[in-house]
Amino acid sequence: MKIPSVASTFTAFEGGAKAARPDAQLIVSYIGGWTDTAAAREAALAQIASGADVLIHNANEAAAGFFQAVSESPGVLAFGANKNQNDTAPEQVLASATLDVPSALVLVAKEVKSGQWKSRPLRFGLASGVIKVEWNPKLADRISPELKAELDKLEAEIKSGALAVPRGSF
Numbered sequence: 001m002k003i004p005s006v007a008s009t010f011t012a013f014e015g016g017a018k019a020a021r022p023d024a025q026l027i028v029s030y031i032g033g034w035t036d037t038a039a040a041r042e043a044a045l046a047q048i049a050s051g052a053d054v055l056i057h058n059a060n061e062a063a064a065g066f067f068q069a070v071s072e073s074p075g076v077l078a079f080g081a082n083k084n085q086n087d088t089a090p091e092q093v094l095a096s097a098t099l100d101v102p103s104a105l106v107l108v109a110k111e112v113k114s115g116q117w118k119s120r121p122l123r124f125g126l127a128s129g130v131i132k133v134e135w136n137p138k139l140a141d142r143i144s145p146e147l148k149a150e151l152d153k154l155e156a157e158i159k160s161g162a163l164a165v166p167r168g169s170f
Helices: 004-020 037-049 060-071 101-114 137-142 145-160
Strands: 054-056 077-082 093-099 131-135
Touching: 004 054, 037 054, 037 060, 060 077, 093 137, 131 137
Parallel strands: 054 077, 077 093
Antiparallel strands: 093 131
């Protein structure tokens, strides 16, 4: 669904894609719900047919359809979202951006306990430890040592705040 937190995921993905390849184009599809696997599959297949070669989702249960489309499309790479989905399509999921929800709740509880809590939209990133990138070890050979070093450097810059990840508004 097109809600700020989902749109922000795609804004961040586009920022990373354009940083790596300035001519990259983003195709975004919203299926209007979280559970329609057939709609997610068709949306992903339509993106692939339009030339998309790297895909990401933010689709909860509907992600099963997304991964079906990816699995049916040799040469396409994908990223998992919210949990480690590297084994969902192990030959094509390069990495997963994972959420550690218990850690997020602990961070909020600490704010409440210390009296620092303020009602606001919360954004957790790599620096908080709530968001992590889990690389698929089965595809490690697809990433050269030089590229892996660059990715590690970028992750450190994001964690330190030296590199800002583009985000949508809340």
